[in-house]
Amino acid sequence: MKKEQAEILGFVPQKEIVYNKLLPYAEKLDRESNDILAQIKGNLGRAVQLRELWPGVLLWTRKLSTYLRLYGRKFSKEDHVLFIKLLYELVTIPKLDVSMMQSFARLLINLLKKKELLSQDDLELPWRPLYDLYESILYSKTEHLGLNWFPNSVENVLKTLVKSCRLYFPESATQEMLDEWRPLLCPFDVTMQKAIGYFELFLPTIMPPEQHHKGFKLWFDELMDLWVSVQNLPAWEGNLVNLFARLANDNIGYVNWDPYIPKIFTRILRSFNLPVGTSQMVIPRYLTNSYDIGHVVLWISSMLGGPQNQVQKQLNGLFSSIASFYHPSNNGRWLMKLMKLLQRLPASVVRRLHRERYKKPCWITPVPASHRLTDQDVTDFVESMKQPVLMAMFSKTGSMDAAQALQNLALMRPELVIPPVLEKTYPAMETLTEPHQLTATLSCMIGMARSLLSGGRHYPEGPAHVLPLLMRALPGVDPNDFSKCMITFQFIATFTTLVPLVDCSSALHEKNDLTEMERELCSASAEFEDFVLQFMDRCFALIDSSTLEQTREETETEKMTHLESLVELGLSSTFSTILTQCSMEIFKVALEKVFNFATTNIFETRVAGRMVADMCRAAAKSHPAESLRLFVPHCCNAITHLTANEDVSNEEELDKELLWNLQLLSEVTRVDGEKLLPYRTQLVQTLQLTLRLRCKQGYTLACNLLHHILRSTALTYPTDYCSVPGGFNRPLQEYLPIKDWGRPGDLWNLEIQWHVPSTEETAFVFYVLDLLLQPELQRVKSSLCIVQHCLLGAGSMLPPLDGPTITGLVPSMVSLEETKLYIGVDYDKSRENYREAICKVMRQLLHYILEHSEDDTKSLFAIIKIISDLMHFRGSHKHEFDSRWKSFTLVKKSIENRLHGKKQHIRALLIDRVLLQHELRKLLVEGCEYKTVHQDLLRDLLRLSTSTYSQVRSKAQNVLFTALGTYNFCCRDITPRVLELLEPTRTDVTQQQFKGALYCLLGNHCGVCLANLHDWECIAQTWPAIVRSGLSSAMSLEKPSIVRLFDDLADKVHRQYETIGIDFTVPESAVLLGQRITDSSQPTPHIGTPTEQELEQGLALQQDKNKEAVQPWKFEHIAIGFLSLLLRDDYPLPAPAVLFFVQSLNHDALVVRKVRFAGGLVAGDRPGNDWLQYHGDSLPSTQQDWDNFCFVEKTHWGYYCWPKKLMVYAPAAEQPKDLSAENMNERERIICDHFTDPVFIKQLIEFLSLEDRKGKDKFNPRRFCLFKGLFRNYSDAFLPILKPHMERLANDSHESTQRCVAEIIAGLVRGSKHWSFSKVEALWKFLIPLMRRALSNITVETYADWGTCVATACESRDPRKLHWLLEMLMECPLSGEGGSFVDACHLYVLQGGLAQQEWRVPELLHRLLSYLEPKLTQVYKNVRERIGSVLTYIFMIDVSLPYTQPTKSPHIAEFTERILSQLKPLIEGDEEIQNHVVEENGVGEQDERTQAIRLLKTVLKWLMASAGRSFSTAVPQQLQLLPLLFKWIADFHSVPVSVHLFLFFQIAGSSSWHARFSVLTYLQIMVFYNLFTILSNEQAVQDVRALVIRLLEDEQLEVREMAATTLSGFLQCNFLAMDASMQTHFEALCKTKLPKKRKRGSVVDTIPSVDLVRRHAGVLGLSACILSSPYDVPTWMPQLLMDLSAHLNDTQPIEMTVKKTLSNFRRTHHDNWLEHKQQFTDDQLVVLTDLLVSPCYYA
Secondary structure, eight states, X not given: OHHHHHHHHSSOOSEEOGGGGGSTTGGGHHHHHHXXXXXXXXXXXXXXXXXXXXXXXXXXXXXXXXXHHHHEEOSOHHHHHHHHHHHHHHHTOTTOOHHHHHHHHHHHHHHHSOGGGSOTTTOOOOSHHHHHHHHHHHTOSSGGGTSOOOOTTHHHHHHHHHHHHGGGSOTTHHHHHHHHHGGGOOTTSXXXXXXXXXXXXXXXXXXXXXXXXXXXXXXXXXXXXXXXXXXXXXXXXXXXXXXXXXHHHHTTTXXXXXXXXXXXXXXXXXXXXXXXXXXXXXXXXXXXOOOOHHHHHHHHXXXXXXXXXXXXXXXXXXXXXXXXXXXXXXXXXTHHHHHHHHHXXXXXXXXXXXXXXXXXXXXXXXXXXXXXXXXXHHHHHHHHHHHHHHHHTTOTTOSHHHHHHHHHHHHHOHHHHHHHHHHHHHHHHHOSSOHHHHHHXXXXXXXXXXXHHHOTTTOTTGGGGHHHHHHHHGGGXXXXXXXXXHHHHHHXXXXXXXXXXXXXXXXXXXXXXXXXXXXXXXXXXXXXXXXXXXXXXXXXXXXXXXXXXXXXXXXXXXXXXHHHHHHHHHHHHHHHHXXXXXXXXXXXXXXXXXXXXXXXXXXXXXXXXXXXXXHHHHHHHHSHHHHHHHHHHHHHHHHHHHTOSGGGGGOXXXXXXXXXXXXXXXXXXXXXXXXXXXXXXXXXXXXXXXXXXXXXXXXXXXXXXXXXXXXXXXXXXXXXXOSSTTOSOSOTTTOOGGGGTTOOOOGGGOOOOEEOOOHHHHXXXXXXXXXXIHHHHHSSSOOHHHHHHHHHHHGGGSOOOOOOBOOOSXXXXXXXXXXXXXXXXXXXXXXXXXXXXXXXXXXXXXXXXXXXXXXXXXXXXXXXXXXXXXXHOXXXXXXXXXXXXXXXXXXXXXXXXXXXXXXXXOHHHHHHHHHHHHHHXXXXXXTBOOBHHHHHHHHHHHHHHTSSOHHHHHHHHHHHHHHXXXXXXXXXXXXXXXXXXXXXXXXXXXHHHHHHHXXXXXOOSSSOOGGGOSOHHHHHHHHHHXXXXXXXXXXXXXXXXXXXXXXXXXXXXXXXXXXXXXXXXXXXXXXXXXXXXHHOOSSOOSSOOOOHHHXXXXXXXXXXXXXXXXXXXXXXXHHHHHHHHHHHSOOOOOTHHXXXXXXXXXXXXXXXXXXXXXXXSOBSSOHHHHXXXXXXXXXXXXXXXXHHOOOOOOSSXXXXXXXXXXXXXXXXXXXXXXXXXXXXOHHHHHHHHHHTOHHHHHHHHHHHTSOSSTTTOOOOHHHHHHHHHHHHHHTTTTHHHHXXXXXXXXHOOOHHHHHHHHHHHHHHXXXXXXXXXXXXXXXXXXXXXXXXXXXXXXXXXXXXXXXHHHHHHHTTOOGGGGHHHHHHHHSOSOOOTTHHHHHHHHHHHHHXXXXXXXXXXXXXXXXXXXXXXXXXXXXXXXXXXXXXXXHHHXXXXXXXXXXXXXXXXXXXXXXXXXXXXXXXXXXXXXXXXXXXXXXXXXXXXXXXXXXXXXXXXXXXXXXXXXXXXOSSOXXXXXXXXXXXXXXXXXXXXXXXXXXXXXXXXHHHTSSOHHHHHHHHXXXXXXXXXXXXXXXXXXXXXXXXXXHHHHHTTOSSHHHHHHHHHXXXXXXXXXXXXXXXXXXXXXXXXXXXXXXXXXXXXXXXXXXXXXXXXXXXXXXXXXXXXXXXXXXXXXXXXXXXXXXXXXXXXXXXXXXXXXXXXXXXXXXXXXXXXXXXXXXXXXXXXXXXXXXXXXXXXXX
16 A cells, blocks of 8 residues: 555655545545645745745645645655745744734644654754744834734744744754843843743753753753742743743653652642631732643653652642542632643643553654653552542532543553442432432543443453443433433443444353353343333433423424524434444334334424434434335325325415424435435425425425435435444354444544445436426526525535636736645536526526515525525535534544554544545635636625625625635725725715625624735725725714724724735745755656746845835825824824834934953842942933943843843944934924924823823823834924923823823933933933922822833833932932822832832942831831832842842841841730720820831831742741731741741740730641641651640630641641551540539639640540541541540530531531441441430420
């Protein structure tokens, strides 16, 4: 086979689609694919050499991706590499139009998909072009200005592209990338996110082991240390985790993860964000950026195995600590994440096993033998997952996740997983009261069906469960419970697909070589017949209960409801599966039964009738000959008999029996066509009788019959879907069906039985058409229904419409022909072409209706449908194909075997897939030539799209949009016709036409949008027309629908409009590749290399195209049009149009200075970057200093390391001069004139300071950019005119005016980046007093705007250039003049400026700190809080990251020590700190205590704010504040555990019980969120345990109870284990004797005696142990419960504790009490029942 193929093709294909070989016309495909490939190579090579990107290259790359869909990678390896290189060149053309770039990228991704086909030796791709592309699009400098618009999908496409290419980056790439992006690593700046994002995306991780030193070893330690030292989940931490996970997966066995494992699991546990502890503490993350579960799972599954298999131990710990969260009674936001973990982890391990054991070896390094998963590893893994999965089956989120997990676990270890699920399934099938249990267990069983059936050596008893399961599932077919019914159908269908329903019991006597298991199965298989018949009875009952009369009144709708149609689908597909799998004997019984049911009753045709007819169809499909023998004669006779009377054909309401027989007949004929031929005369007779009925129901059914007869004889389709090729009708001696249970189909011996129309059938089709369709087309008033159904039935036989092509729409030097695919039909040219005949008649009829009776909408609907089918229909519809493709993938997923791979699907699925491949060939019609016939039809559709009735319009528009996407370049032909209707000069346009035309421009959600095609010519026509249409007479703004349409259009143009490429340059490298493609052979391209003249012509054309594009005058017209719209109507079009002008004047003032720095890798403040920081004594204050300073604007440079080249702006002397009036070009002058015109400025300012939405207005970055651009490009030309306006605005304290002036100021400061010193100095002289005044007028509404203004002005600017601003803000911010509010605002604004400067202003930070420190005890609350958050920014820079030197900015440690000394009065005082409400502004002597309390409040504010923002954790000095503020959560990695515990013991001994109480709550969270880290330290565990047990005996009741809760939590998450020593300790404490009660007379002690406390401690300890396992009963539990019960009558508080415990125990164990009972002895049960039943009142 392979040899012959290689001879025809001339090459060995890389990897083709195997299903093509199974098509009935497979032998023609090799030649066809070779022709198409030759065409593609020739034209693509030619187009690239002629440099014709559009339409040439674009069209032929599209054809290449279609080729991939049809044939897979059916080309030689050389071609594969050439295609990839060419597309890589095309994708990375700079300035390429985005949509083109995307379509090239998608094709390239597709070519690179199968990585095993090309090794790193075959292909190498550079990484930098991709990086430039990614940077230019994702971090585009102009997108937010509205100059470039990118579609939303572009980011994902680019990411996938990089992922596909990164495999082939050269080996030196890693080092180059590190050099490029290391300088961006500055943790206080957004660039950190960018750098880590790039690392995650680009760093290659698949390399041969001998190259690892050039690969991950260069960065692994550095990034790992960074990850370990960072705490508070900054946004980029997730990216690091993704990178590590990928590294682990690609290099199993080559990276040593052991030292990091506890840390990794702690972080994973923490990222689930589980609620913990008594206060249900969920750590508030500022962003919910927990790790991506997919990557977490990959990481865990890649680290499994190895010599110690340490990960498995941690994994056991992880699951046992979170197991109780899976219990169905728990629910919360976190549940989804946990379920995802459960669902994906087994899948990931299965994928790894497949890779290690079953996958074909390829060039990628295999996993070393030492680190492969052993059988023991797999067993351990399945064991650890089993418990949580079984719990999750009944989860609130549904059982899907658990079902998928079980499917994968059962593939690995069926014997461990299936039995426990079966144990739950059998009782669930018996129960009537809990249907959700049934649905959950059945959906899990469906996933495990194949593992159960194939049994295998580990689980041989699996198949024995099949029959009991099937029989018990039958009651689930229940008309009253819809979901139960559906899942039962699915369950039965799944099992019967896998099992041949053949009675093999006679084999017991005939064969004697059967194993024990096989004998058992043979005898069981006798029940199959029973099963089938019972199933049918159930279905009949279901049908009886859903007839129309029973379920609803006649008045309601007569259609099926959605639920009923689903049940119908489930019923028919299950029944047809069962009959397909039956042996002939069983089938005959079933057929008889169904025939009797159908013919003895008469059903209404809407609901029950459809279901019965479906069952009959299923019977007819599986064995057509036997079934038709019964049905056809019966129905035909009944119909002939009932229509014998002449009047019948004119009745409006027909006899039920007639309708029912018609319906039955129309369904039964949907079978193999050649089996229908014997009955043709009867069928044709029936058609002639019924097609002319007047009753609508009658003739519709007759048309269906016509459609099905034609379809069955004309189409190509497979006729058998049985699970074993050849069926089961063979004697048991030679074939035993039992051996085929659960057997997968064999792709190489599928033996598909195809139905291919024979000559006889073709003749019959045309006979029917001549007889029935011909007369219809000659009548004037024809029956559209017949025409339509004839077209639907015989569509595949009729050749497509043909005619002269319309040329000249697009100039091109490459042929733009269409490729024809063979679909198994040879068109017979000698017969009449009915497609053309129908087309002619329909057009005449349509025009007639539109002229004379436009209100006949039903006919119009029919005609629209017919037009659509005339154009596209060749035997199948796109939407049907899509839904079948979807359901195919769903079924495939639910029963596939991921472990073994190799397409081991069941036979029916494989046949389905081959059929889908055949349909795909029929449907691929993109890129058809546009012919005159099509032009006529499209114009008719356009006329319908703008007609009077809205429903007609919308149906026609949908067909029109599909057609526009199908034919090449037809939009250019249609657009002008749409625009004519919008012309303002035309008076004859109705509102409906106007609306229709607008809708045609708008397009539908998936089709073409005419308003923004990627085509300059079209846009140049369309946009101005849209703008002008506002003047049209039909445009009435009263109609809200029209206004809404305009809004949608404007919105779509904005949202979808991607910038259209103007520059069409093709690089030389691509042209060379084009030549290599034209010169390659096998298949030899069918067009040779272009001639010299053609090449020159191509170059000339390219230059013309680019010349045209250099004048964006078109854009300017459109923009001016849109602007006029802005001034005429208040249309929501923002300032991008103005911005466009401003921006077209960009001038670049960059001169590269190579600044060389020596120095290794030490980040942070160091002598090398000292000159960048702010020093008050050396600020530039004269023109000369200013010129000599070297300014670095970006904040991240120089923090981590220096880049190789540093870009610095050139000194003033070399800068381009300011624009003066003489050397401006025309566009610049327009702007200059406008902005120097006082009237224009006045209007603009008024417009900008309007209120948009009260209270919703924010600082608007768009407007800021406008001013920045003006001042950058024209320096201070407009300042004089703006000055008076700014002063007026600054004095007005309204919200909108203040916002406006803030925008202008920010723009001024940023725009003055390149001004000369004198101008800057003058600017600040004007600005400083202005800002002082504005800031003193600050109000609640505007303080945020001013904060943004200062922050924007300081962003990415060298602090030494802004020293005026910073100094002004630093002048005593807390002057107290304007009251506390103004002070707080001043601080806020200052904070905005300093935060942007990050690490470069240490001196200012010191000054600020020393200024604020005495003021920490401020009276006013709002000022105190603001100070607190400013402190966060001051200390944020003090972090300890790896490779970082201590900072020069203020240090936390020193500050904390100073504070502690001031807080002395509080620490030494003994009493609790009450919340003193001191008269806030009370004059008089305030003692130091209140002062200290105020200080404490400020410090608290600072700690709260910094806990959320800073990267690392508390330093030891901060921890000393703990005893005071025990309410603050920390992560503590940088501080060793011992320090913490030492502190705890200190606090636990403290005299304040609040402190002791808080230690416990803190401990709960600290332990859970650092679980694995603490567990790896034995001493720490012991200390924690001792501490908790000690606090159980605290004298304060609250502390004791909290200690018990804490203990129970630790036991529950397996941090501490319940051991004998603990049990005896508590039992001993319980036995403490209590002193006798005194007489009533004496006063009772208030302080409890020591004995009572100890006794209570013992009881609490026992109760903690009992409550620690809420969902099961461990072995030690019964004894403890007995111990507890002895204390039921002790004194309070003991009695209370016991009662609470017992009631909790009862509540949590109530659900599964039947199972739990087994753990207790009878005596214990008696005692328990006494305890748990509430005591009688009268006793």
